[in-house]
Amino acid sequence: DLQMTQSPSTLSASVGDRVTITCRASQSIDSLLAWYQQKPGNAPKLLITKSSSLQSGVPSRFSGSGSGTEFTLTISSLQPNDFATYYCQQYKSYSQYNFGQGTKLEIK
Amino acid sequence: EGQLVESGGGLIQPGGTLRVSCAASGFSFSSYEMNWVRQAPGKGPEWISYISGSGGAINYADSVKGRFTISRDNARNSLYLEMTGLRVEDTALYYCARQGREGYNSYWYFDLWGRGALVTVSS
Numbered sequence: 001d002l003q004m005t006q007s008p009s010t011l012s013a014s015v016g017d018r019v020t021i022t023c024r025a026s027q028s029i030d031s032l033l034a035w036y037q038q039k040p041g042n043a044p045k046l047l048i049t050k051s052s053s054l055q056s057g058v059p060s061r062f063s064g065s066g067s068g069t070e071f072t073l074t075i076s077s078l079q080p081n082d083f084a085t086y087y088c089q090q091y092k093s094y095s096q097y098n099f100g101q102g103t104k105l106e107i108k
Numbered sequence: 109e110g111q112l113v114e115s116g117g118g119l120i121q122p123g124g125t126l127r128v129s130c131a132a133s134g135f136s137f138s139s140y141e142m143n144w145v146r147q148a149p150g151k152g153p154e155w156i157s158y159i160s161g162s163g164g165a166i167n168y169a170d171s172v173k174g175r176f177t178i179s180r181d182n183a184r185n186s187l188y189l190e191m192t193g194l195r196v197e198d199t200a201l202y203y204c205a206r207q208g209r210e211g212y213n214s215y216w217y218f219d220l221w222g223r224g225a226l227v228t229v230s231s
Contacts, residue, residue, distance in 0.1 A: 032215070034208075034217040036153075042223075043203055043221035043223060043224060044153060044218070044221060045221075046208070046218065046219045049208060049217050055219070087152055087153065089153075091215055091216035091217050095167055095168075095169065096155075096169075097155040097216045098154070098155070099152040099153045099154070099155075101151075102152045
């Protein structure tokens with residue numbers, strides 16, 4: 001089975017910091033990776049598809065990159081509204097579509 | 109943009125049956141493939157079921173296959189998930205989620221989510 005592993009599990013940072021979250025797939029998923037942001041009590045919000053395509057309305061400080069098995073989500077300058085949990089999700093493997101375990105971005 | 113609103117969650121004993129519903133509005137429901145995604149407390153989301161726009165194609169994750177049934181009523185703009193043989197490990201927030209589309213192609217990411225229906229399986 002294809003597995004998605006995110007690191008770190010928790011990340012402490014300050015407003016204005018540049019942060020990077022990594023997502024690794026256990027086998028190649030080409031560029032078929034999405035990133036979501038989830039705040040407590042809310043559903044996940046789609047940020048990025050196809051590894052690097054920013055969804056409409058998502059601030060340009062968010063960016064994604066990678067292909068194959070290694071991917072990153074970068075926030076160039078953290079804003080107070082960005083503290084949340086982030087999930088990657090692969091959509092290459094039929095009937096799996098699994099998510100990573102999440103990275104909680106906390107205020108330092 | 110669209111909205112999805114789930115209903116029908118609750119507390120159910122192990123082995124019981126429950127149906128959750130999802131009411132869609134603000135988009136052409138019958139044109140979209142739909143999914144159910146669940147999230148256990150403190151865990152990441154887990155995709156569990158898919159249905160095509162017409163309802164003619166259906167798929168399930170192994171964890172629910174044979175126990176859960178997805179269906180839709182396009183005249184009512186509604187999606188359903190009937191859950192039988194419920195287990196303690198099925199306890200989760202159940203989200204209705206719209207499948208992403210790029211032009212004529214559909215992809216298994218989820219661009220619109222409801223707020224979820226909480227299902228608690230406990231004796």
